[in-house]
Amino acid sequence: MNQLLEIKLKELNIQINEIQKKQFDTFYSMLVEWNKVMNLTGITEYEEVIEKHFVDSLSIVNIFDLSEINTVIDVGTGAGFPGIPLKIAFPHLKITLLDSLNKRINFLDSVIDELKLDGIYTIHGRAEDFAKKDDYRERYDLCVSRAVANLSTLSEYCLPYIRVGGMFISYKSGDVDDEVLESKKAISILGGKLDNVVKFQLPGTDINRSFIKIEKIKNTGKKYPRKAGLPSKEPLK
Template sequence: MNYDLTLLKQACEEYKISLTSEQEQQFIQYYELLTEWNKVMNLTGITEFEEVLVKHFADSLSIAKGLDMEKIHTCIDVGTGAGFPGIPLKIAFPHLKVTLLDSLNKRLNFLNEVISRLGLEEIETVHGRAEDGARRAEHREQYDLSVSRAVSRLASLCEYCMPYVKVGGVFVSYKAEKASEELTEAKKAISVLGGKLEKEVTFQLCRTDMERDLIVIKKVKNTPKKYPRKAGTPTKEPIL
């Protein structure tokens, strides 16, 4: 089947990302595996090729509007689900060493198949809840970048994601729309967990009228050892 990658190429041009023909082929393979596995397990409600190009692939790569990804070496995708944004980032920026964290083994089985079929190297999957993974020495404050496209409120996401980031690194939260209210609400959490808001980047996604927001939080000091709290607490009782 012939796939038209024009929308992804246009997005990459906007983000100043250059894709080789091999990388373009990897995105196509990823799409094929996503739709194939989606028939037997719930990975995504978005399956049309052009929609996946825009709402999953281009959206994942939009972090380049807020960060110089060439300066990032290690990245953890917290609650990666079907691999967004972690796998598109690994395809587009092969130098990245990527960890995909998720609490469902069946999703990790899918991701391991993608990694194998696409021939990706220096990328691993880790099974566990965000709160538990951040207590393990091999993951706590070990990453230049922690990312999440999860729908949780920012105050909760900060507690899930910031313990993974080393001092000097960043946590980037992908939001579907302007998150000013969430930012105000999360002000205390950001500070308590060792962060400082660096910038908020708002834009229209890839020739659509969909507004996107990148919240870039710099890690300026170590996260206190008591965080993250036990599983479920950051959502039920966010730091406010």
Template sequence: MTLTFEEILAARGAEAGLSFTPRQLEQFGKYYALLVETNKVMNLTAITEPEEVAVKHMIDSLLAWEAGMEGKLLADVGTGAGFPGVPLKIYCPNLKVVLIDSLGKRLKFLQQVIGALELKDICCEHLRAEDAGRNPKHREKYDFVTARAVARLSVLSEYCLPLVKKGGQFIALKGSKYADEIAEGSEAVKILGGKIISAEPVKLPGLDDGRAIIKISKIKTTPAQYPRKAGTPEKQPLGSR
């Protein structure tokens, strides 16, 4: 018997310690259907099988959730097809979310998702991360900033930490080389006003591929010269020799 996407997500979620309401499962199901349909004409994801999307996209995104997110403001940088921002919004309905991406086509897809899932207090911003960080509307305005598979930590910190308010948190969802990224990026984190508070390995149901979640607290205001202009962080990562 073939399980539906919602049934797979519920079962795998339970293995990861997550439980969903019927409404949340319905929303995740619609999200999956839109993702697969749109992926036929636009490259949103390399994986489309229900099991893989449930675990590697939805549950992976939700491992960034923490109890203090209720009612707070979160920016998801380089959101792509909406991960982790949209799953976090579905799971925590009173979280306020801003999805930031440099590609208008992807944001058009996400607007469709927001409408179909009837999500409130979530919007899209068509911006490069470096430009967002210099924009008074976004600079140091967010309680939480998330990013998943966007760039290595030395570069990613310059994209994300300028958006985090003092006392807020930057959450980076990382792969198996996270320890190397921390060693390489810790100086950049410090320069930008952050402090690494934890780097926890996380295990996805049925997978053992060495993922981790790095949490960085914003302890000081980011110096005014950061982020540097678009393209510079990637070419000349902060703290690199």
């Protein structure tokens, strides 16, 4: 077992046991193997995956206490980031992984099965559709997303899933100041309030990252999210 993951996680004050280490290793192996036949990630070198996927996913602990919550939804999870690293490191979390591509969902189901993870579920579909369903709407303590989309669009995807008093945290790279400014009205319309923007570097790298924390302060209006495709084509302004 490469010790890099353990060292990096200690920098985040996260300690993992032997079972969790093995789960991370198996997840890495499956990611690389499946990536040969489908496009999951452009990052496959072990050290890069640890830094840019695993540590990046878990660096949320610097700004949010995961021990205080139970339910999480990861919108646009892709290859399972940040949802699967969060589940491995914090097994108490009940996590839903949502993605629109069925091939990725098949991969995630295989990972969940191989790693013997309990209390983690996958949904194949669009964020706009499932946010209208009673089983998912305003049911979660926390919504996370590393999806690449405009913050106004992401807020429309994500805020409808969060209960009042819960939090949406968007993982972003680089400079986000203009994007945050442009999304303030959309966030307000959707029942959210900008809590904080936290900028940091991934431990031991020169990679700049940002977390945008949005608190859910009131229920999202029933007409949101708008029908599939509209949030990305015509972001709220």
